[in-house]
Amino acid sequence: MPKITVHSNNKIQSTSYNEGDNLLQIIRQNEQDITAPCGGNGTCGKCRVKVKGLGIVTACTHYPINDLEVYMPNESENKILTAQHEYTFKQTPVPPELANEVDYPLGLAIDIGTTTVVFYWINYIDQSLIKTRGIKNPQSAYGADVISRINFSNSENGLVELQNSMLNCIQQEINYTCNEIGVNSDRLVQISVSGNTSMLHLLLGVSPSSIALAPYTPQFTEAKKVTSSELGLKTNPQTQVHLLPSISGYVGSDIVSGLASIEAPEQIKNYLFVDIGTNGEMALVTPEKIYCCSTAAGPAFEGANISHGMAALDGAISSYNKGEYQTISDESPIGICGSGLLDIMAYLVENETVSTDGFLEENYNIATNKIDGSSICISPQDVREIQLAKSAILSGINILVQSAGLSMNTIDALFLAGGFGNYLNPESATRISLLPPSLLDKTIPIGNTSGTGAILHVKSELFNSRLNQVVDRCEYIELSTHEGFDLEFAMNMFF
Amino acid sequence: MNEILEQIAICVESGKINNASPFPPQMKGQDGADELTKQALDSGITAGEILQGGLMIGMEKVGVKFRENKVFVPQVLMSAKAMSAAMEHLKPFFASGEAERKGIFIIGTVEGDLHDIGKNLVAMMVEGNGYEVIDLGTDVKAEKFIEEAEKHPGSVIGLSALLTTTMNNMEKIVKAIKDNDASRKVCIGGAPVNDEFCQRIGADSYNPDPQGVVEFLNSQAS
Ligand code: B12
Ligand code: FES
Numbered sequence: 001m002p003k004i005t006v007h008s009n010n011k012i013q014s015t016s017y018n019e020g021d022n023l024l025q026i027i028r029q030n031e032q033d034i035t036a037p038c039g040g041n042g043t044c045g046k047c048r049v050k051v052k053g054l055g056i057v058t059a060c061t062h063y064p065i066n067d068l069e070v071y072m073p074n075e076s077e078n079k080i081l082t083a084q085h086e087y088t089f090k091q092t093p094v095p096p097e098l099a100n101e102v103d104y105p106l107g108l109a110i111d112i113g114t115t116t117v118v119f120y121w122i123n124y125i126d127q128s129l130i131k132t133r134g135i136k137n138p139q140s141a142y143g144a145d146v147i148s149r150i151n152f153s154n155s156e157n158g159l160v161e162l163q164n165s166m167l168n169c170i171q172q173e174i175n176y177t178c179n180e181i182g183v184n185s186d187r188l189v190q191i192s193v194s195g196n197t198s199m200l201h202l203l204l205g206v207s208p209s210s211i212a213l214a215p216y217t218p219q220f221t222e223a224k225k226v227t228s229s230e231l232g233l234k235t236n237p238q239t240q241v242h243l244l245p246s247i248s249g250y251v252g253s254d255i256v257s258g259l260a261s262i263e264a265p266e267q268i269k270n271y272l273f274v275d276i277g278t279n280g281e282m283a284l285v286t287p288e289k290i291y292c293c294s295t296a297a298g299p300a301f302e303g304a305n306i307s308h309g310m311a312a313l314d315g316a317i318s319s320y321n322k323g324e325y326q327t328i329s330d331e332s333p334i335g336i337c338g339s340g341l342l343d344i345m346a347y348l349v350e351n352e353t354v355s356t357d358g359f360l361e362e363n364y365n366i367a368t369n370k371i372d373g374s375s376i377c378i379s380p381q382d383v384r385e386i387q388l389a390k391s392a393i394l395s396g397i398n399i400l401v402q403s404a405g406l407s408m409n410t411i412d413a414l415f416l417a418g419g420f421g422n423y424l425n426p427e428s429a430t431r432i433s434l435l436p437p438s439l440l441d442k443t444i445p446i447g448n449t450s451g452t453g454a455i456l457h458v459k460s461e462l463f464n465s466r467l468n469q470v471v472d473r474c475e476y477i478e479l480s481t482h483e484g485f486d487l488e489f490a491m492n493m494f495f
Numbered sequence: 496m497n498e499i500l501e502q503i504a505i506c507v508e509s510g511k512i513n514n515a516s517p518f519p520p521q522m523k524g525q526d527g528a529d530e531l532t533k534q535a536l537d538s539g540i541t542a543g544e545i546l547q548g549g550l551m552i553g554m555e556k557v558g559v560k561f562r563e564n565k566v567f568v569p570q571v572l573m574s575a576k577a578m579s580a581a582m583e584h585l586k587p588f589f590a591s592g593e594a595e596r597k598g599i600f601i602i603g604t605v606e607g608d609l610h611d612i613g614k615n616l617v618a619m620m621v622e623g624n625g626y627e628v629i630d631l632g633t634d635v636k637a638e639k640f641i642e643e644a645e646k647h648p649g650s651v652i653g654l655s656a657l658l659t660t661t662m663n664n665m666e667k668i669v670k671a672i673k674d675n676d677a678s679r680k681v682c683i684g685g686a687p688v689n690d691e692f693c694q695r696i697g698a699d700s701y702n703p704d705p706q707g708v709v710e711f712l713n714s715q716a717s
Contacts, residue, residue, distance in 0.1 A: 041659065043689070147659055154660075212660040213607035214634045358567050380564050387567060480609035480633075489612065490569040 002065065008032055008072035023049070023070070024060035028141050032072055035311075036060060037304045039143030039151055044304060085446035087415075089263040094461040098189040098238055099124045105189045106130075109454035110170065111254065112195030112203065113137065114146055114278065115302070116419070117166075118451050119173050122458050124189070129455065131177060138165045139202070144299060145278050146198045150212040153202065163205040171233055186236035191228065192457040194244045194450045196252035196279065197221065203243070204231075211249040214480070221246040223253075223467070244457060245467055248476050250294035255281045256474075257453025258417050259290065260466045262446070270406060271413040272397060273449075274435075276301060276420050280393050283474070284400040284411075290470065291403050293477040295396035300389040301338035301420055308366075308376045310335030312423065317367060317376070319425065320344045325367055332370040336378075339423045344378060345386055346428035349495045356495050358387045390434035391492040396479065397436060398488055403477055414439045417449045432495050499535045500548040503528055503581060507553025507623065510573025512580050518573050532581040542588035543595065546625055550578055554623035558706035568616070571705075575619030582622065589627070596627045597716045599650035600708075601643050603631035606664045610657035613685060617653060620705035626712060637671035644672070644679055651712060654698075656685040666696040673697060680715060682708055 001016035004026055017026045024047055027034050038044035040060035047059040052069035099105035105124040110117065114137060121131040139162055142152040153159040170191075178185040193203065197218045201208035204226070206219050224243040228235045244253035255275065264271055264285075274282040280295035303309030303316075310316050314329040316337035325340065327333050336344065344366060348354040353364060363377040401408055414435065416422070426443040429435045435443065457463045479485050505511075506528040509519050513529035526534075528550075535545050557574040560566045588594040600621050604614050611633045622628040629647070631639055644650055652672060656665045665688070669681050682700040683693055684707075693701035700711045 039659070041687075043687070151659055212658065213664075214609045357570065359565060384564065384567055486572070486612050486615065490572040493567060493569050 003067045004030070004064070005067075005069045006030055006032055006072060007070065017064075019065055020063070022060050023051075023057065023062040023064055024141075026064070027059060027070065027072075033136065034059065034072070034141050035144065036141055037144030037148070037299065039148030041148075044144075046304065085262075085449065085452060087262050087264055087446060088452055089261055089456060089466065091456065091460050091462055091466075093127050093459050095124045095459070096190045096240065096461065098236070098240075102187055102189060102236070104183060104187050106183070106187045107190045107192070107458035108174070108188055109451060109458045110191065110193045110195075111448060111451035111454055112166070112193060112199040113254070113450070114149075114196060114199065115140065115144070117169060118448060119177070120451055120455050120458075121177055122455060127459055130181070133173065133177075135169070135173075138169045141165075144302070144304060146196065146208075147212050149202070150198060150208050153207060154209055159202070159205060159207055162202045166199075166203055167231060167233065174233070174235055185234060188228075188235045189239055190458055191233075191235075191239060191241045192244065192454045193241065194253045194257035194454040194457075196254050196281075197246045197249050198252075200224075200243050200246065200253060216249040216480075218246070218249045221248065223464070242457065244454065245471050247292060247471060247474050248294075250279055250296075251281050251283075251292050251474075251476060254450035255283065255292065256467055256470050257457070258449030259283055259285065259453075260463065260470045261449050261453035261456055262415065264413065268412040270404075270411050271415060272400070272411055272439075273415045273417060274393070274397065274421065275418040276393055276416070276424070276434075277418055278302065280396060282393075282396050282400060284404050284406075286404055286406070288473075289404070290474045291400045291477055292474055293396050293400060293479050295392040295479060297389040297392040298385075300385045301341065303335065303337055303341075305385045306336065306341065306382050307379050308335045309341065309382075310337055312337040312339070312419075316340065317344075318423065320347060320366070322347065333367040333376055334369055334371065335376060336366065338420050339425060339428075341386065342424055342428040342432065342434065345383070345495075346425075346431035348378070348383075349432055354383055354495065358383050358493060358495065386432075387493040387495075390432060391489055393434055394436065394492040395485065395488045398492070399477065399479065399482060399485065403475075408436050408438050411436075411439060412442065414443045415449075416443060416445045417447070419448070421445050422447055433492065497540065497544075497548060499531060499538070500540070500545065500552075502526075503531045503535065503545065503549030504553035504556070506531060507550055507574055507577050507581070508556045510570055510577050512573070512577045527580065528577040529580040529584075532584045536584060541594060542585040545581070545585060546594065546596075550581055550623050551625055554578055554620060555706075555709075558620055558624075558704075558709060562704050562706045568612070571616055571620070575616060575623065578619060578623040597625045598627070598712060599629065599647045600626045600653060600712060601629045601631065601640065601647070601650050602653035602655065603635035603640060604633040604655045604657075605661050605668055606634055606636045608656050608658050608661040608664075609633045610655070610685075613657065614653075614655035617655065617684065617705045617708055621653075621709055621712065624709045624712075637668040640668060641672055641675050644676070651680045651682065651715060653708060654681065654683045656683070656688060659687050662687055662692065665698075669696050669698045682711055684708070 042061040050071040107122040109120040118134040223245040228239040229237040280297040283292035315331040315334040317340035320343035360380040430440040511527040513527035
């Protein structure tokens with residue numbers, strides 16, 4: 001069998017590989033971190049690695065036959081949002097019974113996002129948060145978005161492989177942290193998990209196939225409770241793993257948990273809750289009801305489909321103003337991340353380089369990549385991609401407000417959940433009407449609410465009833481069949 | 496060329512539906528495709544002439560501008576709506592056989608998929624270019640396409656898919672259509688679809704934009 005040598009973050013590792021596999025598969029088998037946004041379809045071009053003697057190749061379409069040496073791109077720690085927010089719901093702590101049986105009981109809240117997984121460790125003795133850690137979702141190697149992962153789960157052994165990759169990552173975290181604080185892992189007495197509906201299916205090893213096909217019905221939305229031993233996790237065998245309840249295939253427990261985690265001050269009666277991401281989930285909370293939907297904006301704000309787009313890693317242009325840019329960690333620029341993209345668009349619309357209908361004459365240069373001298377620019381097609389993504393979000397918001405029979409001026413606050421919502425500049429977002437311009441002064445970033453909700457669930461059994469209230473009050477608006485979505489969507493493409 | 500036909504073409508190109516429509520702002524208060532088509536018919540111009548000398552000219556211009564990235568979805572949608580408003584007046588003439596169309600195009604979004612914005616644009620562009628379009632809607636199974644095609648000999652089928660998961664269904668549907676009648680022409684499209692996929696699944700034509708389908712249909716018709 002031929003041999004592969006992988007150089008990654010100054011480590012070198014050699015193994016043999018099966019001829020006939022593509023390089024993406026080989027690298028995955030070596031348990032190396034590799035991103036494959038399109039799931040190995042050869043269409044996104046983001047799985048590039050350097051092969052000695054050949055230069056840069058697209059891993060998923062490269063079928064090596066001889067011994068080879070591969071250089072992985074140096075991965076800088078992704079900035080993952082872990083903060084809690086100031087509108088957090090206040091409750092009486094009610095720890096699980098098992099907590100009384102061990103000396104130093106710990107709880108673990110996990111927020112499984114499509115892109116990142118965040119772990120929060122809670123000490124039951126004083127209810128304090130002792131440790132937070134965010135990592136890239138190991139399933140990213142199987143595709144960036146939910147649909148690509150579901151596709152992979154349909155392949156032979158795909159479901160098991162995806163489930164194991166998540167369970168391994170949880171087990172590693174448990175071992176690592178227990179080791180670090182110097183306790184035995186049987187101190188861990190409860191795990192509460194929030195995440196989107198597909199991630200929860202994959203965690204339990206339940207096929208999410210039906211979520212990807214109309215009418216997009218999940219196998220379950222209700223809360224689930226299993227023991228860690230049933231999942232094969234090595235902790236206290238009686239540790240309960242709780243999966244928080246979801247609403248539909250595309251409005252998951254991350255949203256339910258986020259909504260339940262918020263206790264808005266009295267003067268805020270009607271508020272919007274928006275998580276700007278690939279799936280663009282959002283809700284409108286009124287004193288009587290909650291309206292929610294998912295708008296499928298696509299990954300443009302995460303850098304995919306944008307010619308020089310990239311995730312929020314070192315060297316990404318993350319803010320821009322009148323020709324001046326800033327990059328993450330002040331490194332020399334190599335691409336543009338979502339928040340930078342919004343600033344650049346707002347600037348181009350403001351100075352009319354891009355017309356209100358989205359026409360850009362030619363590539364607009366932003367910066368020069370110092371490594372290879374190439375231009376980091378915005379192309380006319382990039383503007384079109386941004387129009388689709390931003391219009392999906394704005395259309396969703398408008399339809400929620402219309403469905404509740406309200407008008408935008410009766411909305412008291414717009415809470416922005418999630419990483420991107422935290423880093424974006426609200427002025428730019430409203431300037432390009434990704435968010436309703438009239439809500440600029442009412443926009444409040446509140447961080448990772450899904451994680452906050454999972455923490456509240458670890459801390460108190462009472463949080464279950466709050467979660468159930470959210471589910472009961474929720475009316476899910478199906479946009480696929482919503483009369484008038486197309487016109488709304490088309491018209492919101494204007495800047 | 497006749498002045499009123501020229502005006503109809505301009506209305507279609509710029510998306511002016513009728514007098515009341517505020518879009519595009521610079522044509523506010525003017526008659527749109529709706530009124531002008533009626534006036535043209537009243538003045539004795541035939542439905543065929545309006546289609547060829549007005550609608551098709553306007554539609555082609557938008558199609559080309561869209562392909563060149565000069566206009567985007569909202570403008571094309573408005574153009575298509577202007578075209579549909581005009582078409583309402585012409586339909587009776589096609590139904591009675593007084594005027595003829597170039598062929599029949601059957602379109603639908605494949606089983607498992609509910610995305611229809613792109614498909615609707617394609618349907619309207621093809622219609623505006625002189626074809627009769629039968630739109631089967633979304634989440635359409637192979638049998639439905641075959642059943643409809645059998646009713647219309649010589650018709651061409653168009654399939655749309657926006658999800659990487661439903662691309663698999665597209666493959667199944669193409670196979671079923673070809674098994675039923677190998678000479679039936681099938682064109683495919685949608686964001687995740689490409690030429691390579693088209694060849695692999697044995698469809699006849701892939702096009703990234705509506706203008707491409709129109710050209711394919713024209714090449715078949717001539
Ligand atoms: C609008 C939209 C929706 C709308 C659809 C409304 C409707 N009635 O169609 C709504 C919000 C309902 C929706 C829902 C879903 N969506 Co959606 N959606 C989009 C979005 C934002 C734009 C698609 C679009 O309309 N483009 C504009 C049209 C004009 O372009 P087009 O369809 O490509 O068509 C053009 C060409 O392809 C071609 N063409 C199209 N058909 C045909 C046919 C032929 C024969 C030919 C020749 C040419 C051709 O011509 C057209 C004009 O040029 C994209 C993301 C994006 N940024 O692109 C996601 C996207 C397509 N959706 C996606 C998904 C997954 C969904 C959901 C299944 C799940 C979700 N994430 O919410 C849900 C359905 C579940 C639910 N209950 O909500 C994914 C697909 C991912 C993948 N890997 O497959 C995308 C890419 C977003 C993402 N990355 O998550 N979506
Ligand atoms: S091109 Fe290889 S994963 Fe997308």
